[in-house]
Amino acid sequence: MKKLSGAILSLFVASVFLVGCTKYANQSEMQQLSNLKSEVASLEQQISTARQEKASLEKQIADKQDQIKKVQSNEQFLQQKLQAAGQDSSQSQ
Amino acid sequence: MKRLSVLLVLATVFAISSVASAQEEKMKYNEWQQQISMYTAQRDSLKNVLSSLNTDIANLKSQLAGLDQQYNSEMQKYLGMLHATEADMQSFDQTLTNLTNQMNNYMAMSDQDLCSHASDVKTAGAEIDSLKAMRLALAAEFYDRMQTLENDYSQVAARVAKCSQVATYTVGTWARNRDCLWNIAKKSTIYNDPWRWPKIYIANRDQIKNPDLIYPKEVLKIPANGPMNSEEKAAARAYYARKARMQRAAAGSSGS
Numbered sequence: 001m002k003k004l005s006g007a008i009l010s011l012f013v014a015s016v017f018l019v020g021c022t023k024y025a026n027q028s029e030m031q032q033l034s035n036l037k038s039e040v041a042s043l044e045q046q047i048s049t050a051r052q053e054k055a056s057l058e059k060q061i062a063d064k065q066d067q068i069k070k071v072q073s074n075e076q077f078l079q080q081k082l083q084a085a086g087q088d089s090s091q092s093q
Numbered sequence: 094m095k096r097l098s099v100l101l102v103l104a105t106v107f108a109i110s111s112v113a114s115a116q117e118e119k120m121k122y123n124e125w126q127q128q129i130s131m132y133t134a135q136r137d138s139l140k141n142v143l144s145s146l147n148t149d150i151a152n153l154k155s156q157l158a159g160l161d162q163q164y165n166s167e168m169q170k171y172l173g174m175l176h177a178t179e180a181d182m183q184s185f186d187q188t189l190t191n192l193t194n195q196m197n198n199y200m201a202m203s204d205q206d207l208c209s210h211a212s213d214v215k216t217a218g219a220e221i222d223s224l225k226a227m228r229l230a231l232a233a234e235f236y237d238r239m240q241t242l243e244n245d246y247s248q249v250a251a252r253v254a255k256c257s258q259v260a261t262y263t264v265g266t267w268a269r270n271r272d273c274l275w276n277i278a279k280k281s282t283i284y285n286d287p288w289r290w291p292k293i294y295i296a297n298r299d300q301i302k303n304p305d306l307i308y309p310k311e312v313l314k315i316p317a318n319g320p321m322n323s324e325e326k327a328a329a330r331a332y333y334a335r336k337a338r339m340q341r342a343a344a345g346s347s348g349s
Contacts, residue, residue: 005097025125033125036132043139050146057153064160071167074233078174081231 175228185229189238192220196245205319207249208256214249221246260315262293264307274304277313284318291325291332292316304332 025033120128172178177185195217199207207214221242224230230239262283265272274290277283284292294304296314301307321329 005100009100023122024119025122029122029125030120033120033128033132036129036136040132040136040139043136043143047139047143047146050143050150054146054150054153057150057157061153061157061160064157064164068160068164068167071164071171075167075171075174077233077236078171078228078231081236082174082228085231 175232177227177229182229182232182234185224185227185235188220188224189235189242192217192224193238193242193245196242196249199249200245204252204255205317207252208317211253211256214253218246218250256317260317262313262315264309264311264313266309272307272309274301274307283315288329289318289321289325291321291329295325295328304328 168179172182175182195213199210199214199217202210224239225243229235262277264270264277267273270276274293275287278290278293279285279287290304293313293315294301296316300311300313307313
């Protein structure tokens, strides 16, 4: 009987050491970490999208600048032809 | 006994809870602290990057809006010089394309076919003159195409002009030239085909009464080459039928 009590007591004490001495993060702390990871993933996605939008805008700007140069070149061409034809650009047809 | 039961219950409870907690995701606290620090730093850095990108995007959008205004302004100025609208330019482009395709078709035709389209060519020429009179013809977008179209039209018009010119042939002597309608049609400079002699005959009915009889120094009109029409074919049939009757008559009289 005494031996049995002693064994059970030892089991109890061992359980306490096994379970209770190391500190672990609790559930709300783990949730906090999970939320933080999600926020980082979301920010990475937003940055990827923003970079694509930036690249698209840069291309549009380059294209628009080319279009403007083209129109200005066409204006000069027309002006030369009108002068060669003896016409002023301000004259009506 | 009582104490024994209590100890047994406590041990069982701890054993169950230790098994249960072993099955949950457990992270040691100091490891959790490290991860929190790392992800917090990462989040803050990413927020700065995102903020910078959003600023760049806003600036680029503003720049693009400015360029759109500048482009519209330049286009208005250009269209003003041309005395035209964008719709006018599109219409001019379409007309120019249609006329170019038309000229390409004419250039690919034989002289015979082209002559049958002479009035269409003349109409196309009038349309080209209309385009030339517009300032749009001097625009960089259309200038080279107009030049090519005018050159092509000149070539086509020159060929069409020959349609109304009638070629002639002055008959030589039989002794020297062996000139008869058959041999004249056979010449490479005429039809290169003796069977087309009826074309010369029909074109010169006022001079030629009998296809077998043409005379030196006669100036014969030579129509444009091409397949025989129905009148020319009928003349050929009539000639060969008459020839056959004469040969039969000659054979009958010599037999008797």
